[in-house]
Amino acid sequence: MAVIVPLLLAFLAILPGPTATVLVLAHGGLANYTVGETWYRGYDPNTPAEEQIGQPWMVQRTWDTIDPVFSVTDKHIACNIPGAPPPSYIPIQAGEKITAVYWYWLHPVGPMSVWLAACGDKDCSEVDVNQAGWFKIWEAGLLEGPNLAEGVWYQKKFQNWDGEPGLWPVTIPVNLRPGLYMIRHEILSIHVENKPQFYPECAHLNVTGAGTDFPPDEYLMKFPGAYSADDPYININIYVPKDRDKYIIPGGPIWEGLSDFPRV
Template identity: 45%
Template sequence: MKLSLAFASLATLVSQIPLISAHGGVLSYKFGDATYQGFVPYNTPVGQTSIQREWDTYNPITDPTDASLSCNINGATLAEQLSATVAAGTQVTAYWNAWPHTIGPVMVYMAACPSGCSNADTSTLEFFKIDEAGLISGDLVTGLWGMGELVQNNNSWTSTIPASLASGEYMIRHELLAIHTSDQPQFYPECAQLIITGSGSSTPSSSYLVTFPGAYSASDPGVTIDIYANENETNYTIPGPAVWSG
């Protein structure tokens, strides 16, 4: 009986390996020369210390109106939550797990936390986009996408925090949107907390601000798209607002 249970447990673990390897999230961040480890999913949040908000699964969010779209499931503040102090104008690199999907856009957002990020309900924050990359070259099926470039760059993505951004507490939100399936989009959002320093005084106008959920809908051409039905198409509309560069 014990041997049978052992084989059953092994079979369960093996069955999860393709799922975990096929999906994922941000494992660590680099701001200039400083590196911060991310939250470790599938482990208890008790005792974990990170600048990243809690996220509990490698699985995607497939509904653009899902309540967890802001910072993944469950997006909670950690008991030992940290925030990285970063100067405006600094480059930030997000390191993802080994990532097999290469079709879809990469998007990076930030949001001010008026009452402090550790107290923030991320679904109420107003995010602005600071970086994006969609279809870079070629057609929808065989072309180079932002996600393909991320994979080529050792599963990492580097952006620059706008140099003129006003100082204060901010959430940074990295997101991949995998559209390699014809039936539903796959959103992978991750959030981390920052304290931005510097002499900048700029903030985005309301036209750049969105909430999650609310920024996307299933009717957006870049969200619910069958790339295989339009394989020769060479244009793609990245969802969400325009990029604010400061």
């Protein structure tokens, strides 16, 4: 059963700058997914859990709050809180796009990334998300200057203010070997100085296709473990110095898995 259900998320104002003394947050989360013309409903923390958990249409791991994860060592940085697994999978062929659907995302600053983890010979519901080997397949950060505070980030471009959802399309690597996978979307907001906000959500995929590739060990990360609290691009004050115009997205390189397949 594939449906789309809007998730209208509560929001306030965005913290205006480094001198603000009151922390005012605009949180959110991933509401739905689409592959081709088919929409798959995500978990809605505003709907009673008993109406969602265990339902045959559920493809997303549970997340009970629109609040962020603040620590890189928090176990919930993998798939949010509590991250309980769904019973179903989104079917997708390697090389197809999966689009994450967000309603009213307000934060403007910070990188976005998408990760996969193979479930191996297990059902993904049996996999410990903190022990899985996650590999990054997509990322986007600062798009143009003049600096980190005033530049345009993909996160800003991703916002949509006309009542329609923000759409985040990502292609599953075309030569990825078939199997059961978890997909992890993460938004890292860094608009508050030295207080990063992580917004992760995970869903389950059944990937088909003729691919044979899988990333080598150097691409595989664990959550927690992929990020360091000492990373200057995680604990960062984007407002000082004013001329700062370079940003390195945390988590290592992207694995594209294109090998002997043509780039599309």
